[in-house]
Amino acid sequence: MSSHEPEPHSEFDVPPLTETIAPGTASDPDVTSAETATVTVDGQEVEVEAGSTLLDAVEEVETDEYVPALCHYDRQDIGPRSECRTCMVETDEGVVPACSTPAEDGLDVSTDAAPASEARDVNLDLVLSDHNLRCTTCGKNGRCDLQDVSIENDVEEPRYGVLDDRDEYEPIDDTSDFIQIDRNKCILCNRCVEACNDVQVEGVLRMEGHGGDTRIGFQNGSDTMEGSTCVSCGHCVTVCPTGSLVEKGIEDATTIPLPGFNQKNSVGKVVESADVEKGPMTPMKRDQVTETTRETGGDEERDWP
């Protein structure tokens, strides 16, 4: 056997602090251009500097059609995750996600080509299909990227509906004194995971599961925010584009005052704090365990239809 036994993330160029961080996400390649490039967007020539993506070029000009780019953040080493695929544009090489395609000299980008337009609309509706769209009870009402993008994209009735099956709702995690998590509103953009791991270097959050069970979870294996190693810095909340992560105390700040409706009763189930006496510190870092058993399964047969 080899002298190069693979070790999780051990060979990356990272500060020693992050060595044991296991965010559960793929190690993506660099997806920005190496050099200054001139691309054409809807007939207009745009010059972008080295390190740009097609989205940088698209954002420079008035485009023919709106390109939502919902999961895009691209500040502070966060993203592109490129999972929502609402930023598809057409190029000479076919339909590509603008947020994660390097801007290469001479590329011709069109925002109003039918396949790109269709892909953006369908993917945005697919995001909404898994979303608890109860804006009136949501703490991010009026300051939510998903809401902004949906309005801007003229979504009136998402073609696949919205998440409305109460059996599927995950309970709201209300256990932390500082942050409330409602995973029914999470679009899995990964911003919080990257803010926590790559910016704050706290190693609290991770992506876990697969298929419909994909969710944000905690690297120490805790079921609740309270039991995690969170230091309540709040960075994850700052970057969250939806009402999935909201500061405690203002989770109802933008709720439209209908008697009896609020964020906590919007899905019916809430996990409250266990109210155990806590010391002055968060759980010890060295308790932190990472999920070393590899995932298996997912190939099992279910009943049909």
Added chain:
Amino acid sequence: MSETVGSQRLAVRVAGRESGDVAAAARERADAPVVEAGSTGVPGVEPLLAASDGDETTFYANATPADAEAVADALAGDGALPDGDATVDTADAAALPLPDLDGFGAERSVLARCGWIAPTNPDAYADAVGFTDADPDAVVESAGGVLGRGWGDWSADEPVGPLWEGVRERDGSPAVVVNAHGNPGDALLGESDPFSVLEGAAHVARVVDAVQVFVYVSEDDEAARDALTAAADAYPDFPVDVSVVEGPAAYRAAEPTMAIEAVEGNHRLEARLRPPGPEVEGVFGEPTVVHTARTVAHVAAAVRGEPTDSRVLSVTGDADEATLELTADDALDTALDAAGVSDYTGVLVGGRFGGLTTDLDVTPTPDALDAADLGTDGVLEVLGPDACPVAFVGKRAQFAEDANCGRCVPCREGSKQLTELLRDVYEGSLDRPKIDELMRVMESSSVCAFGQHAPRPVRTGLQEFAEEFEAHAQGTCPAGQCLSDATGEEPARAKP
């Protein structure tokens, strides 16, 4: 007594897993060498005992230790060989002489040694074909035109040469990943002819000047893992470090970038963004070639000067599993005939997300398969005569929903909505435009081949079995498999 029997004329061979008792019984009695070979690719007849006497080999399917004793006694000169299930002229002692039994097909080239030579004995491989030590330019010259095989190959259906050149020219410490995960043909080569897999990998490693070869297997394919590990240890002068790495058995884990994630030891497998692909940033950020075991076995064959346009195919589903080989001119129905399958509703051609068809007059080349909207992953999944194609494609959509990596919206949420739209057919609604729109977007905007190919069974099924879909929307199942309750009650629905 030699275990290698490259050219021995008198020998007993036992092929397949669970053949230890049979081989032991033969060893007790025989003076002739007894070889334990790996699987032949036709597990239904194994343990398969082969008694070679001079220019003839007699095969005994599902052999027992008693069969082995009788054969050994006969070879020792005590009477005639017992009647076998097939007898074949043995012209070439280095290749399995194909018995006239279901599952073997008519010709073998990369599979020739499977089930015939001792898989992990380097002398047996050296005797049979010999280790070739070609220099990199000669390898590019002879094997650069080989087409990558399988969905786990980073040059699937494309010539491998340009991929190698790109990696060779790039700065860094390149790696080679041999993806032997999941596909029965890849697992068979790993189990029964690991040296040809490693030899092909060694050629590629020399061409790209790699510092490391990783052989990636599913944790479920223990026989392949063990044989590849033993062969890597016994390989004479492998040019670089080589390790055998296991990944989870899940289907998606064979996707080339998830294979790299598994090799790196990531605990949760998720596809990587592309471009750029692994040839630019692969294992630990280094330029990496990812080929399936089939591809590198074809590379080894090309370097030996053998033709490489044959295709390894596995027949699965409502049939006895068999892995065999077709030439580029043989139509797919030849493979089904060879596997003894004559009656079927349809066949899903080209892997889990292949195309569903009843017309198997298609050659197994990428161009022909593509023109017929079929997949190229080398698996022919048979839907038996009683199978309902509507239920089949629905289940396959549900599999995509359950088994995707969870990263991107078109695949994760799209497969869920596709499954829902197919369930709606049972409630009378067959909304073709809506289904077609969703499939187009999954295909054009999913991150990896999983989501890009997931709609194909549905799309081809809707075309091939339009009447069956209509019938379901009207409340009847022509196959009688769905809606078995004639009272009109709703069928039990699985929790989405």
